[in-house]
Amino acid sequence: MEGRITRPLLHTPADTALADLPQRKNAYPPIRDFALIGDTLTAAIVARDGAIEFLCLPDFDGDAVFTGMLDARRGGRFFVGPTVQGEITRDYIGDSAVLRTTHHTPQGVLQVTDLMPMGERADGSIGGDRQVLRIVEALEGAPELAVLINPMLDWGATLPDLRQDEDGSWRMEFGHDGLRFVSDVDLSPVTPGALGGSCTLQAGETRFALLTSASPDARPVDAGTPRRELDRTLAYWKKINTGCKPEGPFRKAIMRSAVTLHLLHYNNSGALLAAPTAGLPETIGGVRNYDYRFCWIRDATFVLHAFFALNLPDCAQNFFRWLMQAARQSAPRLGVFYSIGKEHDPGTRTLTALEGYRGSAPLIIGNDAQGQLQLDGYGAVLDCARMYVRHGGTLSEEEQTRLQGYAQAAMLDWTLPDSGLWEIPGARQHHTYSKAMCWQALDAWLDLIALGAVQDDPEDYLSEHARIRDYVLSRAWSEEVGAFTGAIGRDWLDASVLLLPRIGIVAPDDPKMVATYETLKRELSEGPHFRRYQEGVDGIAGNEGHFMACGFWAADYLTRAGRITEAEAQISGLLATANDLGLMPEEIDPASGDHLGNFPQAFSHAGLIAAAVALEEARGTRADCD
Incomplete structure (x- = not known):
């Protein structure tokens, strides 16, 4: 992401969603609490509580837009999770890079599915927009969901200018560069460069949040997009792992290592x-x-x-x-x-x-x-x-x-x-x-x-x-x-x-x-x-x-x-x-x-x-x- 400048920032009074975010016991999660999602072009580091703490765009070696793991106050995060902390369990769906985190809170059970959609070009290679998709479902009760996103460019030095389009999506502009953010949770500016919002879900209800590297021809988002991207990404990982059949007592660990190496295998050049x-x-x-x-x-x-x-x-x-x-x-x-x-x-x-x-x-x-x-x-x-x-x-x-x-x-x-x-x-x-x-x-x-x-x-x-x-x-x-x-x-x-x-x-x-x-x-x-x-x-x-x-x-x-x-x-x-x-x-x-x-x-x-x-x-x- 080049050609960046610092612009005057849109600023409105803080939203209650920020105050409702669950409080961490430690500003910095233990490194062992991090998870990895990716699309073989870049990758995001996800903390156990639901905050994306690190992401470089457009590729692994690009500029970091979230660096919360390197500065708890100024680094920037993308949080999707309950407003009240509870017991957390998580896993990957099968032998894929799709992360599923389940929050058991006093209000109910909330499940967040995180992935970077595997968009394929016509020739079968990976390409298109870089996207982070977060799908939320209430499994029990009436849990309250919070969404907060505050990206920063140039490794925490530059905040975005927030602009909302007529379709309700948000543009986060850094000079000539930018991000596009879409969610069916009502969001508003809460601090300079940050969006936040919250809502209560009933059992069976779903919401989503989608962050995209903002190319003008970004793929359209409709009601079916989240499920379609999830199915396509799971199908990709199933296809990739078809011939990978390790044996012995360490099979599960080997498969997770295989998926991890594949995630770190940069598709545009073959480097790892x-x-x-x-x-x-x-x-x-x-x-x-x-x-x-x-x-x-x-x-x-x-x-x-x-x-x-x-x-x-x-x-x-x-x-x-x-x-x-x-x-x-x-x-x-x-x-x-x-x-x-x-x-x-x-x-x-x-x-x-x-x-x-x-x-x-x-x-x-x-x-x-x-x-x-x-x-x-x-x-x-x-x-x-x-x-x-x-x-x-x-x-x-x-x-x-x-x-x-x-x-x-x-x-x-x-x-x-x-x-x-x-x-x-x-x-x-x-x-x-x-x-x-x-x-x-x-x-x-x-x-x-x-x-x-x-x-x-x-x-x-x-x-x-x-x-x-x-x-x-x-x-x-x-x-x-x-x-x-x-x-x-x-x-x-x-x-x-x-x-x-x-x-x-x-x-x-x-x-x-x-x-x-x-x-x-x-x-x-x-x-x-x-x-x-x-x-x-x-x-x-x-x-x-x-x-x-x-x-x-x-x-x-x-x-x-x-x-x-x-x-x-x-x-x-x-x-x-x-x-x-x-x-x-x-x-x-x-x-x-x-x-x-x-x-x-x-x-x-x-x-x-x-x-x-x-x-x-x-x-x-x-x-x-x-």
Whole structure:
């Protein structure tokens, strides 16, 4: 949304609807109370009480119009719910992204169904207006419904000019940009830039509220629109999930992860976001508040594996094609991450209008890790190419040439120190995981040669392939620590070395790997949760939580080591700390169970899928060795 200006605001006396809104016990809901709805172009974060707390338009990386989760006073929200709080239950309708929240109040029972309609173009792709549809039904009694909407543009800095059309709909104008809002609840301006209203419903009565990115040709709204859009969206999700049939005790969690990854899979390019949010803190009140609305190369192999494992070939194809196009921007080197569209360097900007979640500041939009050297990306991209070919894909001549460039870069660059996959600031180090992923890059390239997918001489790579493996297994090992350490010649521990058997550079039953797991379990874990690395390693103020994905990597290791019962218990323990909808954050505080960091986190959900699929495959090929 561009070309915005601040205009004089329409202002009328406050409506009683604002006073009737249920009072929160806490200004900031716990992160675990958030839910996600979306349309694969953007997504909205919904609090348990019925307030949409975050939404960017027109796409994931666009301007935020609701940022209530980042500033309880000035951020803006879209509330639909009862005027009096009561017991709340919620779920998704089947394996869809349609959220259903039921409020049990003293006046009666009110149910709110939230979705972002999946509008299809003539060619079957997703497109059209961005819409948020909220359908309300009174199930029992006579509950009172309140609706309040107060969007702000430019991350809380600009209020809209409110104008009502002859058809009763409202336009919320930000200069040349704007939103359109339609509801069958009578609304009026209540404060500058805000609309509010309330009404009492009898059992069986329904109401709706529809927010649309205000294109002049926005789809018309009539009495049948809400039900029609709900049916069409549920049909979309049923069609998408037709071939996705996971098995085993974690089926429900895997399906929710599949839907979540699909929601974060940007339809216009094929990219997959790390998370749909920005600024949710890894340390409450601290400075670890990052923008995760980008696609990290380090996530790529887990994402593609998840799409193939869940039989989502269209998602896999689109993601791989995006990966090849994005990597082209910086070839023959790889960037740390890429934006979901065509912009390569997003830059950074510090927000001044918002105080941050529970006072966690500064808030920085964009990400400054782009200039770092991270060598693990070569392994991620080449492993994706190997996976893609093994599932029947073919590589163009241009892609073959570019992939060869990455293989040669890995062969030349692996001896360099880098910033590692965790983007640790300060002096570069010789990170163990980075070396191992350079080995994986050559391993994948040699496989692609053997598969006939590319033309090259394997002899050019075999000696360096063996050299990297010998280097990692000998130099990364510390007798004093009793483990493979996070970096060569250092004594700190890093949970990423749990992935060494998955990469293939060491056997899971190798005595050094067995000892490494036991050391990491003792030093980095609390229950099923693992820290990324030991405290103080990154030099950033404050201590972060335990990283969800690392716990799933531990389960993956246990499975590969034949410790099946332990692996299942590890996954179960991690899932016990997901929220009531099965959504997982970036990090967690094991002591309190509080969710930390951006939410929901694709890396966490892809980690679950990888661990659960490995467990099911192991159950079919070997007996429990515990």
